[in-house]
Amino acid sequence: MAAKCYLNMIPSSLLLFLSILVLVRGVSLPPRSFHVIKYGAVANGRTDSTRAFLRAWEDACAYNGRSRVTIPQGTYLLGSVSFEGPCNGSMTFLIKGTLRAPTDPGKFFTDTWIGFRYMENLTVKGGGYLDGQGAAAWEYNDCHKNPNCKPLPATLRFDFVRNSKIQYLRSINSKNSHINIFACYNMDISYIRLSAPANSPNTDGIRIGSSSRIKISRAVISTGDDCISMVSGSQNIDISDVSCGPGHGISVGSLGRSHQHEYVTGISVRNCTFIGSDNGVRIKTWAPSLYSLASNITFQDIAMISVHNPLVIDQQYCPLAQCLEGDSAVQIENVIFKNIWGISSTQVAVNLQCSGALPCKNVKIININLAYKGRGGQAKALCSHVLGSSYGKQIPAGCF
Numbered sequence: 001m002a003a004k005c006y007l008n009m010i011p012s013s014l015l016l017f018l019s020i021l022v023l024v025r026g027v028s029l030p031p032r033s034f035h036v037i038k039y040g041a042v043a044n045g046r047t048d049s050t051r052a053f054l055r056a057w058e059d060a061c062a063y064n065g066r067s068r069v070t071i072p073q074g075t076y077l078l079g080s081v082s083f084e085g086p087c088n089g090s091m092t093f094l095i096k097g098t099l100r101a102p103t104d105p106g107k108f109f110t111d112t113w114i115g116f117r118y119m120e121n122l123t124v125k126g127g128g129y130l131d132g133q134g135a136a137a138w139e140y141n142d143c144h145k146n147p148n149c150k151p152l153p154a155t156l157r158f159d160f161v162r163n164s165k166i167q168y169l170r171s172i173n174s175k176n177s178h179i180n181i182f183a184c185y186n187m188d189i190s191y192i193r194l195s196a197p198a199n200s201p202n203t204d205g206i207r208i209g210s211s212s213r214i215k216i217s218r219a220v221i222s223t224g225d226d227c228i229s230m231v232s233g234s235q236n237i238d239i240s241d242v243s244c245g246p247g248h249g250i251s252v253g254s255l256g257r258s259h260q261h262e263y264v265t266g267i268s269v270r271n272c273t274f275i276g277s278d279n280g281v282r283i284k285t286w287a288p289s290l291y292s293l294a295s296n297i298t299f300q301d302i303a304m305i306s307v308h309n310p311l312v313i314d315q316q317y318c319p320l321a322q323c324l325e326g327d328s329a330v331q332i333e334n335v336i337f338k339n340i341w342g343i344s345s346t347q348v349a350v351n352l353q354c355s356g357a358l359p360c361k362n363v364k365i366i367n368i369n370l371a372y373k374g375r376g377g378q379a380k381a382l383c384s385h386v387l388g389s390s391y392g393k394q395i396p397a398g399c400f
């Protein structure tokens with residue numbers, strides 16, 4: 001009441017002046033909030049709140065101005081859902097609580113748990129948890145032996161999203177990838193933690209395809225597959241301050257399996273730490289393969305702490321049981337490995353195996369210092385079909 005009386009006492013000319021100030025200075029009004037509880041969500045971890053979330057989204061999306069879908073603290077059971085734009089204004093999806101995925105196999109054979117599509121100016125943040133309940137689903141993953149395997153859902157999927165942010169979130173035990181980025185432009189992903197057990201199948205941390213200007217920083221990823229993987233059409237990807245492990249490393253590829261011209265270019269990975277991961281930094285292409293190009297890739301200022309295969313180029317990639325004979329037709333060029341130090345947990349610390357048909361071109365190895373402390377002697381570098389040069393410290397040496 002007191003505040004209201006106070007407002008009444010302010011002369012209307014002053015209010016008008018303040019409004020003009022807001023408009024002229026570009027100071028934006030606070031966003032309009034749409035609370036999922038008001039739409040019927042129940043924070044008990046058991047009641048399916050999918051409908052309530054969708055209705056809150058629809059109203060927020062229709063609002064002509066900045067809007068925010070608010071998920072307060074508490075645990076919400078949420079089924080597979082896709083939040084779609086375009087919306088009338090910029091949107092924030094504020095997750096303060098924990099979202100829990102279904103454990104009933106009747107509900108999870110789909111490729112998306114929480115999807116955002118056809119959006120711009122979206123921010124997904126809030127400090128909350130996304131609990132994918134993967135343990136209920138991993139046993140159904142037979143993709144390593146069944147080419148027609150049923151999909152399991154990525155925890156977060158962004159398709160056709162532009163100028164957006166994903167920040168301050170935790171994803172645990174995703175059924176498949178934690179975050180999948182497809183056909184997106186200009187995304188900032190930071191202050192996130194992704195975790196799943198080392199032996200959980202296909203739980204990539206962040207998987208990027210057909211997207212450009214994606215920035216990932218300040219992420220802690222420990223998972224069962226690649227911490228970050230950049231597949232066909234990834235361009236201008238800037239990765240920094242990421243800790244990876246356990247996991248299969250930060251990877252470009254695999255490329256060349258199903259489409260021609262799977263360009264991946266303009267990749268920068270810097271100031272990252274790998275801890276106990278299977279690989280550190282890796283480029284992998286299928287053999288035999290269709291023609292593609294992986295170029296302008298820099299890995300620098302990287303610490304390896306007990307990493308199995310710190311530096312890898314693998315152009316004979318074929319994880320299937322039966323593989324055909326033949327070389328990869330993916331050209332790899334302009335790759336820099338710079339300032340990389342630490343401990344390799346296998347003797348071959350540098351393993352660059354390029355294609356006999358299309359050797360890697362212009363590979364630079366600058367200041368590397370990787371020790372191996374196990375049996376069999378010092379760390380080794382194995383290279384084949386690699387053209388390039390080296391500068392500064394070379395431990396292990398031997399590629400050029």
Ligand SMILES: *[C@@H]1O[C@H](CO)[C@@H](O)[C@H](O)[C@H]1NC(C)=O
Binds near residue numbers: 086088
């Ligand atoms: C945007 O606002 C207009 C009118 O204010 C409304 O008719 C339209 O449905 C809204 N768009 C969306 C995507 O909801």
Ligand SMILES: *[C@@H]1O[C@H](CO)[C@@H](O)[C@H](O)[C@H]1NC(C)=O
Binds near residue numbers: 087
């Ligand atoms: C997104 O932001 C840009 C730049 O601020 C603005 O021009 C555009 O209208 C916004 N779009 C939506 C849907 O809010």
Ligand SMILES: *[C@@H]1O[C@H](CO)[C@@H](O)[C@H](O)[C@H]1NC(C)=O
Binds near residue numbers: 240
């Ligand atoms: C490198 O990463 C560390 C830890 O993640 C961070 O504290 C530091 O600010 C980063 N340095 C640069 C130059 O980005």
Ligand SMILES: *[C@@H]1O[C@H](CO)[C@@H](O)[C@H](O)[C@H]1NC(C)=O
Binds near residue numbers: 265266295
């Ligand atoms: C790679 O970088 C070089 C030099 O900056 C540039 O000329 C070339 O166009 C880039 N390649 C691609 C495929 O973007």
